[in-house]
Amino acid sequence: MANQVEPKLIEPLFQALQKERFVTIATIDHETGGPNVSAISWIYAPDESRIYFAVDNRSRIVQNIKNNPLVAVNLIANESTYSISGKAHVKVEKIEEVPLKLALVEIEINEVRDVMFYGSKISVEPKYEKTYDAQAAAKLDNQVMTALRNA
Template identity: 35%
Template sequence: MSNNNTTTLSPELVNLLQGEKIVSLVTMDAETKKPNLTIVSWLVAHEGGKVIKFALGHKGTSVTNIQANPEITLGVIGAGSCYSIRGNASISEIIEKTMKYRVVTVEVEEVEDIIFYGGQITSEPEYVKTYNEELAKKLDAEVYEMLKQ
């Protein structure tokens, strides 16, 4: 391991990863065995920096991929840099609320600062939800209650 690798999230990253962030999720495709990239935003890092939980739709490709190979990578832009977070993921049973979800629990194994030499992030990516505002609030409240457990 080089000096910029750790086995836990820093307190700054834990604080950053409390939801409403654009985080890349890389899984291995269950059929082709090639990398698969998607984006998650319902994501919460837990105190201590060893566990991250995020929510997925119950039938998503990422669910199938993680069930076949639990090794995942999360890509995070924020806290002044870019990070690769590798870990081992487990998937919950289907949780039925307003939608059907699965909660993914990631045991953090390696955190690496991957920004290029001399680079520093000066602003984080932002987004807006383009669907019904009341529904968005309801879904967010449900999901974050599940993820913070």
């Protein structure tokens, strides 16, 4: 059902965010003041009220959040599309357990809104695959997701 609004993640969304997955994140661009949308996959919900994600600490996402903490994550799950909005901040500038220069960002959720258009449902969720060395990708993904779970 479209346009339901919750103050935190509902159970199917919480479960969806227990593993790496494709989402987009919208921030306010620090230079233009307009919207900026990026795709990320290293995302994890430690509880129903917060989301962690990891990105390169030189990323435009990080610069944007430092300038304006308001963000929205677009999640396709539970046969629908959700906008998860809240305030973000850089929790860790560089995750020590990971060989890349990744920042750990925390979002404090304000609202979870079902934004799927009326009379429809998602029949197939987006899938992606890493295009570099599969073994190296799996090792890095495991390191990053472990760091997010232990944050």
